[in-house]
Amino acid sequence: MLSRRRPASAPATPAPARPPRDPRQLRRVLAYARPYRTLLILGLIATLISSGLNLIFPLLFGRLIDASFLRVGSTDTGPLDRTVLALLGIFALSSLFGAAQSYLLAKVGAGVVADLRRHLFSHLMTLSPRFFAEHRTGELTSRLTADVGTVQAVTSTALAQAAALSFNIVGSTTLLVVTSPRLSLLTLAVIPLVIGTAIVIGRRIRVVSREVQDRVAEANASAEEAISGVRVVQSFTAEDTERGRYGQGVLASFLASLRRARLQALMGGVMSFLTFASLAVVLWYGGRLVMGGDLSPGGLVTFLIYALQVGATVAALSGLFSQFQEALGASGRIFELLDERSDLPEPARPLPLPRAQGRVSFEGVGFSYGDSAVLHDLSFDVPAGQVVALVGPSGAGKTTLVSLIPRFWDVTDGRLRVDGEDVRAYALADLRAQVGLVPQETLLFSGSIEENIRYGRPDADPHEVEAAARAANAHGFITALPQGYATVVGERGVRLSGGQRQRVAIARALLKDPRILILDEATSALDNESEALVQQALETLMRGRTTFVIAHRLSTVRNADRILVMEGGRIVQDGSHGELMAAGGLYRDLYELQFRREQEERAELVPGVGG
Numbered sequence: 001m002l003s004r005r006r007p008a009s010a011p012a013t014p015a016p017a018r019p020p021r022d023p024r025q026l027r028r029v030l031a032y033a034r035p036y037r038t039l040l041i042l043g044l045i046a047t048l049i050s051s052g053l054n055l056i057f058p059l060l061f062g063r064l065i066d067a068s069f070l071r072v073g074s075t076d077t078g079p080l081d082r083t084v085l086a087l088l089g090i091f092a093l094s095s096l097f098g099a100a101q102s103y104l105l106a107k108v109g110a111g112v113v114a115d116l117r118r119h120l121f122s123h124l125m126t127l128s129p130r131f132f133a134e135h136r137t138g139e140l141t142s143r144l145t146a147d148v149g150t151v152q153a154v155t156s157t158a159l160a161q162a163a164a165l166s167f168n169i170v171g172s173t174t175l176l177v178v179t180s181p182r183l184s185l186l187t188l189a190v191i192p193l194v195i196g197t198a199i200v201i202g203r204r205i206r207v208v209s210r211e212v213q214d215r216v217a218e219a220n221a222s223a224e225e226a227i228s229g230v231r232v233v234q235s236f237t238a239e240d241t242e243r244g245r246y247g248q249g250v251l252a253s254f255l256a257s258l259r260r261a262r263l264q265a266l267m268g269g270v271m272s273f274l275t276f277a278s279l280a281v282v283l284w285y286g287g288r289l290v291m292g293g294d295l296s297p298g299g300l301v302t303f304l305i306y307a308l309q310v311g312a313t314v315a316a317l318s319g320l321f322s323q324f325q326e327a328l329g330a331s332g333r334i335f336e337l338l339d340e341r342s343d344l345p346e347p348a349r350p351l352p353l354p355r356a357q358g359r360v361s362f363e364g365v366g367f368s369y370g371d372s373a374v375l376h377d378l379s380f381d382v383p384a385g386q387v388v389a390l391v392g393p394s395g396a397g398k399t400t401l402v403s404l405i406p407r408f409w410d411v412t413d414g415r416l417r418v419d420g421e422d423v424r425a426y427a428l429a430d431l432r433a434q435v436g437l438v439p440q441e442t443l444l445f446s447g448s449i450e451e452n453i454r455y456g457r458p459d460a461d462p463h464e465v466e467a468a469a470r471a472a473n474a475h476g477f478i479t480a481l482p483q484g485y486a487t488v489v490g491e492r493g494v495r496l497s498g499g500q501r502q503r504v505a506i507a508r509a510l511l512k513d514p515r516i517l518i519l520d521e522a523t524s525a526l527d528n529e530s531e532a533l534v535q536q537a538l539e540t541l542m543r544g545r546t547t548f549v550i551a552h553r554l555s556t557v558r559n560a561d562r563i564l565v566m567e568g569g570r571i572v573q574d575g576s577h578g579e580l581m582a583a584g585g586l587y588r589d590l591y592e593l594q595f596r597r598e599q600e601e602r603a604e605l606v607p608g609v610g611g
């Protein structure tokens with residue numbers, strides 16, 4: 001793609017600013033659960049029923065104890081039998097509702113995650129190259145996977161759990177007090193201690209959790225770069241460098257995870273100590289009440305179970321609290337992306353552009369990437385159908401110039417017109433539908449060759465696909481493949497040669513039939529036969545279209561209607577090959593340096609060709 005090249009000076013991914021952890025975000029997250037509200041409410045009801053049932057069983061347990069232990073020697077097992085039956089019934093119902101809850105809520109969670117991922121991805125697709133120059137791919141995919149996953153729980157299980165736990169805590173505390181007010185006072189004294197610990201340690205855990213996520217995202221980003229550029233890595237035998245880079249990322253996330261694990265262990269330890277210590281105290285004091293005849297043994301058991309329930313509920317609530325906080329962090333990062341707006345504004349009332357003629361005019365165009373001015377005061381007019389070659393030293397701004405035409409970037413100064421109207425007056429999609437792009441490095445998507453050719457016009461019929469492939473000199477090699485047009489090409493079309501990939505890309509552009517064409521000529525040499533086929537295909541493609549070609553080959557330059565010579569972001573020469581040769585200057589220098597050699601090599605390779 002035109003925006004592919006990121007020079008060394010391009011801004012590295014800035015350290016992500018901490019997104020505001022605004023509790024209002026939760027409402028935004030919950031909005032994603034809205035389409036599933038029926039399921040959510042059913043899940044909530046199931047949760048409440050099952051936790052309500054859980055409130056009854058300690059009572060029955062107490063009764064069970066009194067019905068057996070206090071009746072040593074009695075033969076009437078009736079009360080015991082009935083109590084056990086009731087217990088079994090309650091367990092059965094509670095498990096049933098528990099299962100219903102878990103399924104219903106999982107369904108909500110999965111639905112929310114799917115929607116959020118789709119939404120986030122579709123939003124990312126609207127953003128401009130500027131955004132992608134500032135964010136690393138791995139970081140973005142990590143938002144799509146890890147962060148969305150973190151948010152999932154909140155919209156489903158965590159929400160229901162919070163409701164159930166709150167219900168539970170009110171219920172079991174009330175029953176606790178009813179069972180024994182004096183014991184309750186003692187037990188409830190522990191609770192502030194538990195909550196205090198949970199808040200203090202929980203806050204640290206949240207900070208560290210966020211760090212874990214950040215480190216994982218960074219490690220992902222470097223893995224992604226190394227994997228997608230594995231050939232470059234291997235060709236530079238830079239495996240160790242990459243191993244080191246990724247290893248460091250993994251180490252950082254490992255260390256952060258360890259810190260989190262330590263805090264979690266501390267929290268768990270403190271909590272369980274508090275739980276068991278208060279249990280011991282309750283047993284001690286409760287035992288004295290039973291000895292004094294103020295409480296039955298069954299009553300003490302009932303009390304103990306309620307007390308345990310209260311403790312467990314408080315612990316669960318604190319866990320839930322940190323889960324909510326984590327989700328708040330993750331949703332912050334997600335909404336940060338969702339709030340990112342493309343810096344390419346769409347006109348409120350776009351001009352229609354059914355089929356452009358293809359006239360392109362630059363009027364005093366200037367362009368800066370951020371603060372660095374790259375193009376200065378460019379003015380020229382290209383009539384429809386003309387072939388313009390752009391030549392100039394590296395970094396002169398050729399790629400930048402052509403990427404203004406489909407509005408990958410907007411001009412900073414002046415005006416760029418297509419068919420006499422400012423490009424910003426058209427709908428972006430309409431404008432881009434008129435512009436075809438054949439980049440230097442062909443990107444084929446994973447899928448069949450046919451799908452790849454059809455990419456720019458999904459509704460094309462198979463005949464049109466074939467006609468485009470024929471015109472691009474690709475039909476021959478495609479039909480020679482075992483599966484023909486249905487042959488699946490790898491992630492980056494690795495199973496095709498460079499020249500074949502280019503011809504598929506040319507077929508793709510032909511099928512789209514754009515009025516304006518941008519070619520970034522490949523610099524890497526193809527063998528002569530392949531090059532001739534590609535060249536021929538390109539000529540077919542250029543026919544009748546306004547073409548801008550970033551030219552690296554002499555033949556392209558010489559056949560162009562017009563050559564724009566760029567240097568330092570300005571057009572320094574403008575004319576045909578003959579005119580520019582006659583005029584002398586940069587073009588002739590470039591010609592002598594760059595193209596003359598090509599000409600000579602050719603002459604040596606193929607006697608009689610060249611000249």
Ligand SMILES: Nc1ncnc2c1ncn2[C@@H]1O[C@H](COP(=O)(O)OP(=O)(O)OP(=O)(O)O)[C@@H](O)[C@H]1O
Binds near residue numbers: 007372393395
């Ligand atoms: N995304 C970007 N952010 C910041 N600066 C950029 C960006 N892309 C290009 N530049 C800078 O803009 C200048 C022009 O780059 P451009 O790629 O347009 O040159 P070019 O003539 O196409 O070079 P080449 O022939 O090497 O491809 C260079 O100095 C480059 O460093």
